[in-house]
Amino acid sequence: MNPQIIDNHGSISAIKVMPKTQPPVKLRLWTIEEYHRMAEVGILQPDESVELIAGQIIKKMSPQGSPHAASIRRTDRVFSHRLTEQVLIQKQLPIQLNDRSEPEPNVALVRVDPLDYADHHPLASDIYLIIEVADTNLQIDCQIKARDYAQSGIADYWVLDLNHRQLHVFRQPTPDGYQSEVILAEDASVSPLQFPSCTITVSELLPPVIES
Template sequence: MPISQHETQIPLHLWTVEDYHRMAEVGILSPDQPVELIAGQIIRKMSPQGTPHATAITLTRLLLEDNLRQQVLVRTQLPVTLSDRSEPEPDVAVVMPDVLRYLDHHPHPSEIYLIIEVADRTLNTDCGIKAKDYANSEIQEYWVLNLKRRQLHVFREPTPQGYQQEIILAENDRISPLQFPHLSIEVTQMLPPR
């Protein structure tokens, strides 16, 4: 329902990463609560995770690790710090190598090559608020693996308003990550078998 001229919108309080961590420290957010901070909003992650979702994450991680070896570190469902208002936990983050590099911080946008989300029930969030947040943070390439339609949404050319390029690939299409053009991936390699 549209807001009339006489109604006012209530301002939304946006949380910072510091607020988010403090809420966890004092017990407002418990360690077993499936949440992440996206663009200043605490978003509940879908749970429980289904087996196709878990299988797709594992297939994607192994594919990238096997083909990129020492060139990258592949992190799964671990935080990345995009800004002082965003600390999502993407399904897969391909980042600069050396696990000890991240001893005192989560990867920042300048250390991230590619972020991948696996969507079974989260497609709108992944292609909406998350895509805008990743683009605003200058993540050069963002993929959303749509399990239901067996497609890959590829987002490139980030701007503060969102990604300028989005292409949708079918399961038999191939893609090369921008940072690793020598690697050709068939979308079906990331998908659980039918």
């Protein structure tokens, strides 16, 4: 409803209120070089848990609980046993997607490198599969990171949802995001795109249910 104004003669007229338009917020995006420099000069402290995602420095969520850590261990063990010598498995180590993204996914399956990537972090072209383990950070993993991974051409991206004991499988990357998202229950099976003969049950990646 528009506000009204009464003049000295008692006449009432409406005031047409023009909608307020807010200018778009412009973010100052950081490059990987600037990100590393901030760490070198002490702007970012060594114990700060942060990642550079799409030019933004994102603080990771609360410290890992036991179920989160257990899931990373189980995921590492499953792929280590099934894909021995075929991949290098990274756990919470950096990958470089472009000049503005250097995330540290919980698990990444990357190409075997004879130098173990001593001279550079794995690039998007080196990555077979990225897996994030989500408890308190499901929205970040399924939205912010998913968009960045898709724009970087990561063909296979999984988010393990601990709270609902299910797996989000993102595929068909485009500049606008992933065109396919399938949610699998814990009794469902899935295979990495690059290794179709490697069949995994979602429950193998989840922490065991502990009866109270």
